[in-house]
Amino acid sequence: MVRARSGGGEAVAPSRHIHKNSHAMDANRTSAAITITSTLVLAIGGIALLFAPDVLLAPLAPGAVAALTVLGQLVAGGWLAMAWLNWNQRHLVIGGIYARPLVLGNFTLYLISASSLAHRVKAGDAPPAMLALAVLFGTLTLVYAALLLRGPFGRDR
Secondary structure, three states: EEEEOOOOOEEEEEEOOOOOHHHHHHHHHHHHHHHHHHHHHHHHHHHHHOOHHHHHHHHOOOOOHHHHHHHHHHHHHHHHHHHHHHHHHHOOOOOOEEEEHHHHHHHHHHHHHHHHHHHHHHHHHOOOOHHHHHHHHHHHHHHHHHHHHHHHOOOOO
């Protein structure tokens, strides 16, 4: 603590000290940021696919049969369920042994999604939106793979 005199009274200013659990606080913040990011990606995509599958799927899969919009809505259901699970677990530290089922579920979802999209992008006939989704899902795959294999971010200082 730093004590300073001003006027007739004594003011006490808090000192800057490192909190004993600062590593745990960093891991909590990082875990929450990752989980909330995943929640937003899945919720926005899920809501959009649920209510406008024909609008979204037409540019991604030109020439697709209109009846395939039901498949888009089924994907939306899975994404929204995973988004809800992420949202409910946003306060947990994730990675390593912490919240392993949640990390494994997200990793699997993003790995399959990124692989499927990358296959189409690699064929060369994919629209730019599909490339953007493949990069986004690929990035989230790498984040969850790292969490699965090494443990929570922010714990290694």
